[in-house]
Amino acid sequence: MGNRLRVRLLFLLTGLLIGLSGQLHAQTTYSITGLVTDAKNGEPVPFASVALVGKRVGTITDEKGRYTLRTNVLSDSLVVSSMGYANTRRAIDKERITQAIDVQLPMSAGTALQEVVVRAGENPAFRVLRQVRKNRSLNDRNRLKAYEYDSYQKTEIALSHLTDRMRQSMLFRKINQAMSQVDSIVDKEGNRLLPLLVSESVTHTYFRTGPQRRREDVRKTRIRGVAVDDAGLSSQLLGGTSLISQNFYDNYIPILGKDFASPIGENWRNWYEFFLADTTQLGDHICYEIQFDPKRPEDLAFTGKAWIDTTTFALCEIEAHIGSRANLNYVRELTIEQELEPTVDSSGSAGWLPVGLKMSADLTGVGKQSLGMRAQVTLRNSNIVVNKPKPILFYEQPIEPNDTVATTNEAYWGTVQRTLAGPDSLNKTDQKARMMIEKLREVPAVRTAEAIGQIAVTGFLKVGGFDLGPYPYLFAVNTVEGLRTRIGFRTNEEFSRHLVFRGYLAYGTLDKEFKYGGEADYLISRQHWTQLGVRMSYDLERLGLTPELIGGNRLFYALSRFGRYRGAYQSMQKEVFFVTEPVKGVLLRATVGSRTFDPLFPYEYRLNPELGDQSPVRSSIDDAYWSIEARLARKEKYIMDGNERITLGTKRAPVLTIRYTRGMTGLGSDFNYNRLTVRAQQTLRLGPLGRMTYLLSAGYTPSALPAPLLFPHIGNPTPLLTTNTFNRMQFYEFVSDRFVAMHMQHKFEGFLFNRLPGIRKLNWRLVANADMLWGTMSEKNQNVESSKPMPNGMRPIRFGHLDPSIPYVELGYGIDNIFKIFRVQAVHRLTYLEPGPNNIPTNRFVIKAAASISF
Known part of the structure; x- marks a missing residue:
């Protein structure tokens, strides 16, 4: 039952507004064009990868180094990468519908790759994966005696996949009357979303191995949502970080009460097909890019990519998807993204800890035309301290959220966004969602639906x-x-x-x-x-x-x-x-x-x-x-x-x-x-x-x-x-x-x-x-x-x-x-x-x- 209350919250929000619908408005399409060249000689770089940071939206340059990227949603920057060059980011002006961004790529530092021996008839990805398991004891976070860190977490929940029949319901018509004509939020697939919740939280997490203990202190929460408030149950459900702290070195990853086979777990060969795609640079690390797909789409397994450091064979980054064909109810799609970085203490021992995490889920009811829900949790960890364990009784002490957890403090959140959250803090779309939620809560029919939903669940x-x-x-x-x-x-x-x-x-x-x-x-x-x-x-x-x-x-x-x-x-x-x-x-x-x-x-x-x-x-x-x-x-x-x-x-x-x-x-x-x-x-x-x-x-x-x-x-x-x-x-x-x-x-x-x-x-x-x-x-x-x-x-x-x-x-x-x-x-x-x-x-x-x- 480890995440049941989080799941209960998602179903509560769905049950409360089972007939809700947003308005249909003209869809905005953004266009970014540009030229990618070699920073040293000015020559065009063909077939370079151009992508929005934090989004699964991208394209490649043509043979003349030019690109055109069209999208329904923007991030704050784009990243350009190509073999032999260092990854380069450029800022995006979100207020402009069309813009041109040229990028000059500098040469990479030229880190030498370890030799990969390919045996006749063997998939070349297998050798890399064997090294991942061999070096697990050096890279897995569980090798650390203890670690602690500050976490910023942002949670967003919205209704999606609203059918025409839903939009004609009495409840929807009352909501539409209360919402202005400019109230519209669109996801990257072009679906109109009706926001139900936007929350931020700051926690400090302590973890110890031998014996294994964990403690989370919820320092601050800020929640705007339908049927939830800043205090009590909501701040605890949405303030913890355990929902998206999966360790892919484990053989099985628990998600929604099910155990999914890890693509780098001990039984990787029994569950997956692999393809060694390329090497690429992620920050300071040169990585193997390995693509993986389940052997049987119905199995509890992932589809996605993993980036493995070429020198330490540590997991640097992973993007794992669960598709609609998996034997998992009420899930159209679920994605887990993790970025990991090595940590070093005074003795020089290291283990890799996640510093950036994201989980997004597209949930649905029974039937292909049922109401949907889009949920996304983003986590940023920093101020990491390793191998300084606390006494056992420190972890055993029950935690009660402080009475000031949910009190308003805009200055505090301003500091958090500058020092802890960074680009993952509330953006203009999130601010717009908060305003739409405030309008929703003023609709009498919504307040009635809240009460009905509370009765149904509690x-x-x-x-x-x-x-x-x-x-x-x-x-x-x-x-x-x-x-x-x-x-x-x-x-x-x-x-x-x-x-x-x-x-x-x-x-x-x-x-x-x-x-x-x-x-x-x-x-x-x-x-x-x-x-x-x-x-x-x-x-x-x-x-x-x-x-x-x-x-x-x-x-x-x-x-x-x-x-x-x-x-x-x-x-x-x-x-x-x-x-x-x-x-x-x-x-x-x-x-x-x-x-x-x-x-x-x-x-x-x-x-x-x-x-x-x-x-x-x-x-x-x-x-x-x-x-x-x-x-x-x-x-x-x-x-x-x-x-x-x-x-x-x-x-x-x-x-x-x-x-x-x-x-x-x-x-x-x-x-x-x-x-x-x-x-x-x-x-x-x-x-x-x-x-x-x-x-x-x-x-x-x-x-x-x-x-x-x-x-x-x-x-x-x-x-x-x-x-x-x-x-x-x-x-x-x-x-x-x-x-x-x-x-x-x-x-x-x-x-x-x-x-x-x-x-x-x-x-x-x-x-x-x-x-x-x-x-x-x-x-x-x-x-x-x-x-x-x-x-x-x-x-x-x-x-x-x-x-x-x-x-x-x-x-x-x-x-x-x-x-x-x-x-x-x-x-x-x-x-x-x-x-x-x-x-x-x-x-x-x-x-x-x-x-x-x-x-």
Whole structure:
């Protein structure tokens, strides 16, 4: 999940203005002509390369050294290069539509190239690439003990590919009325753009190897956008530099949750075709230019060029493109450009660090005629310091953006543009985009679209200091409550930056009962995420499907309230808790609470199990307890969204949770007991084989308890596929007092289907899963369950238990990314095929479906 919040922001902006359209105006075409000559003798230089700096627009001179370059967009300068000459730049006057620029090329310094031995029948680029891998230990930035630098980042987002149908919508017409006739921005392909966001940020990044640690301090942000502001979540999402800091020396480059094979990675020969084009001079370096293309266009691989230094075989510059044929959703094109320079410390050791980076993406929805989005991030690094590591605790310290991050300071930005940003700072087009955004935000229809987009993405509607929602819980229909209606709220940072209230009220038309919940938290410290809270609720729950047990899966919890409500019980729960993070990645929680269990299904348990059927029985349970929990996520990243902390996931590290619970009659509980639970989850990157996610959990209680206080395992008999549940197990079919469960899911991406003719064009992806459970219930806990008929003549439910020598096993396989949204998966139940103790039939095989949006 490392960039999910950035992706979420892009989809939010798209969803907010899904019908927006810009106006059509006459397209401006700029023309630059000139003559390129030898600076020493004045002779024309034929076939020299003439290009706009920072743009993929260029041409070559003819045999007489003359050139004509026509373009729809200008940069601040053009660069002219030719073999044997030094690269030469000339400034461009952006105010002139036509202009003439003659260039005199001086001879290069004549750096001698290393000898390249070409073997018979071998691609000459292979020898260069072998040397790149051989010299990786000298050139890769990871050889440095530590480095730090200042970064300037500019982010631009705009809508593009607006269809005629979109332009005729009511929302567009209102926007067009508000925009002046000169409001028009055109990209280099001639597409009209409607800007949504322009931001600048300055950060200071610290990195250390052995152990690997990273810290980013967001110093300043300046944001103008629709549905975003300068403070809070936006400044953190747009202020960080990790989105475009890919290291191409790694074998695979993570982009949008996928792993792309690097053209200079260890497996370069398996993924790419190469062509050694020429040698050229980049700054002070003479470089080999190597062009690369994927062997299969559908593979997660790049098309582009790499420039390799001829003396050190270090990567000097790379331009890598992802085309529309790659098995990547919602991306028409994506380009990554990096410029790298060597660094030297006092000992003379060097490693190459990126100094200029750019990522541009052309995103789209479902269908060729869908609305598009153009996003571009530009980064400039400077003031680099190497091999001066900070103490470990310096990197572990949680970072809270300073309150002055988003305050206006034009003098500060003027200094940044002169000393740090340089030619990458805001240009006239960016300034024009900022003015257009201000006009957009004044349109009432746009403000309404912002609110709708916020609801769709976050689930809440912001009204001053309150957020109303979440909307998935608004309605439900089930056999116990009938039509259930729920309204809820939470306070945000406008209400208070320390005190947070949450609450809801629900009512069922069939049971005619009100349910409610409330919580009050006091945020003591954001720096160490320390809070004290109290909560209380009275509601209808389903055995084994409490929010705690399903791990916060909000959608699954909401859907579980529909249909036949088996295993229903009423519960009153009260808790006081304290949470703190003394060290980054170590979250501690202490809780004292009580809860009741009042079943609405036939259930009784024995108060004196040793008496057998002569024992008095009871159906309700009063539980009181205290617990301590430690959550270890050493490489987890997170950001603050007002008073909420949102995790961005961990990088190649598991998340481990350990909890001990002690039930005590002294607190009002019916039972004294001990319970220990452990949970670990992680996503593993397996290169060309895709990604594997596992969830491993275990629990143990040595105490004699009724089944609801043990471990009911989470079944899912619904038609919807849900990960981390047992999709062929019935609700509360099995209960254990000790267990180990494993959920594994593997996404092969396009590993297999990209190689099958006819199928590879569909961009389908193979998925597989294995869900296993080892558990048992001790004889003393089995004796707690009553089988004697109840006074109303009904037999009480008896919960099934597992044979410790036979695991419960489910295996599944299916196709993901059908129409970029749907997943269909077959699930086989391989064990425990006979009807359970309540004569509930089992189904060995089922096909389930799910829908999700992912790249």
